[in-house]
Amino acid sequence: MPTIKDVAKYAGLSRTTVSRVINDQPYVSDEKRQCVLKAMEELGYVPNSSARRLRSQKTETLAVLLPRITNPFFSHLIEAMEIKASQWGYQVIICQTHESEQKEQDYLELLRTKQVDGVIMTAVHNDWEVIESYRECGPIVVCNENIEEAQVPFIYVNQEEAAYDATMHLIQQGCKNISFLSGDDDSNVSAYRRSGFLKALQESSLPFLPNASYANAIDVNSGREIFRELRRLNHPIDGVFTGSDEVAAGMIYEAIKEGVRVPEDMSIIGFDNQSISMLMSPSITTVEQPVQDMGEKCVEVLIDQIEHKHRSVREDHVFEHELKVRNSTFQEIALVNS
């Protein structure tokens, strides 16, 4: 592999001049520029990025921390991020935390060891003060969470409102005994959603059913399991806020198996508008978040911080959600009759 030194020698010029050509800097005569380009071409030279990184103190690489990439919400998010980052000439390294505090810290170390210029966190598992200590090593932006005391940019949808709207929709459909499901309980997202859920119940003078509340609803299988548990309650449930299309799909799967009619006997509402929500029968009413826009925004904000080195203060980028009403909460018959 030829180095810049070889190119310089071959072109009969100094490394400095070659470097100027590589980086499109001024103060190189056209004649020499051509000369250098020719030399690079003929030697098949390509600059070594480790050396560039060391000297220029930047990596043009971002780390994206997420629980697991197979969750469609996160895969869509990181898809958008990678595309945007690539447009800016940045690489994206993928960091699956699997909800582990330790792994989250391990990956944040990438910032300290200068393997990345910045970090996007799409979930936060450690206490904020732990995260905070990494901030001196480089910018961090948080996506999909909202931690009040933290002074970094946040990109999110108002989960409280979203859950409120979803719950209100269930109530308008006539649900009176509504179950609340959430994933990881230490996440702020769950807390905000619960709060919106409770607000809707309260305004409608409906009771909260702690027995029909589960905090381990994360995927299809947990959805199926929780459905079976709900059936065992002596209190009949006619509506479920799942917080996830996959959980909703799992519940519907089980409902069909058990002969429970959705939405007539039980209305089920998902979250994220993943493709599964359209495909299930009945199709799943869900809350759409503008995932692509959010992903792009994260990258833009982060790169802006990296390239302009401005100390990040609190910054809120709130995106709008949208309720997608489908058949898991809404009987088409009613529509036909009206």
Next chain:
Amino acid sequence: MPTIKDVAKYAGLSRTTVSRVINDQPYVSDEKRQCVLKAMEELGYVPNSSARRLRSQKTETLAVLLPRITNPFFSHLIEAMEIKASQWGYQVIICQTHESEQKEQDYLELLRTKQVDGVIMTAVHNDWEVIESYRECGPIVVCNENIEEAQVPFIYVNQEEAAYDATMHLIQQGCKNISFLSGDDDSNVSAYRRSGFLKALQESSLPFLPNASYANAIDVNSGREIFRELRRLNHPIDGVFTGSDEVAAGMIYEAIKEGVRVPEDMSIIGFDNQSISMLMSPSITTVEQPVQDMGEKCVEVLIDQIEHKHRSVREDHVFEHELKVRNSTFQEIALVNS
């Protein structure tokens, strides 16, 4: 940020000794080792990875090239890869090609610029001779494709056999007019599947229907569209090999809408055993590939090549597929009656 020099000074020792401690090398007395560790701790020192990379000529980073991360097959693959890589202390950077030859080349450049130690390609869009030219810069392994003339490790499922088995299953269910769908047509996967498909038809003395053959079946929407097109043919179709669970799901969605009964009027078979295939009603018969094992194997083989620097020759790691028979090709009634 403190450097190794600061640590050395603080500990009253040389950079060399500090380096030895960092890298767990012998020939450091216990006393000095403690001394260095204490100094690192107190200064909050962490080695700069750009400097390490430059000197030691390795990055401990892998690039994974894939069409798009939102395709569940690839997200499951990369999930397994990331976990395995992380166990070996390697980072994974994600490279979405979107089937573009140019992007594929751009990402292969990471190898030349020494930003990664090796590359995993989960699809191949350029001619092999183009790829070949990057091999002198570092090891490449190919996953999910099988290019005969190429002398690198391949990790794959025998797509010809898989398609043969799937088609045979359709035929055994009584299908006589079977449509063949595939995604990207320049991919070898499609070619092998087509070959297996044809073999099954031939052995059963059934005709191949070129009019009912589509090469743009990649997702739910294309599945829906193709279903509608198939309906417009004057030749009635009673079986479809889709090559993708998402395409199959899209077709089933449309079938339900149009009152076509699956599998009575038309049997549909997917590929990949994604969670959607179990959730649809009817659930989708599909071909399972051991995605996790394949992902892990890719990383193992690649890291082995990186760390032992042995020139890679042809190496075939063939994994077994498994037909998962579900309701989109198989009437449960028949099972009950028997």
Next chain:
DNA sequence: TCTTATACTGAAACCGTTTTCATATATAAA
């Protein structure tokens, strides 16, 4: 006692760039 081997330590070279600084020349302004 004299080699010889082994454990420990550090000075200096090296990895391949970019950046700083000094110098030279050409052009414009005074």
Next chain:
DNA sequence: TTTATATATGAAAACGGTTTCAGTATAAGA
């Protein structure tokens, strides 16, 4: 003509580690 300014070039320092090599001290073997 002199001075200031802009353009063009290269030598050398810097980035922050690891590796080579040489040197010293101590223990073991002849």
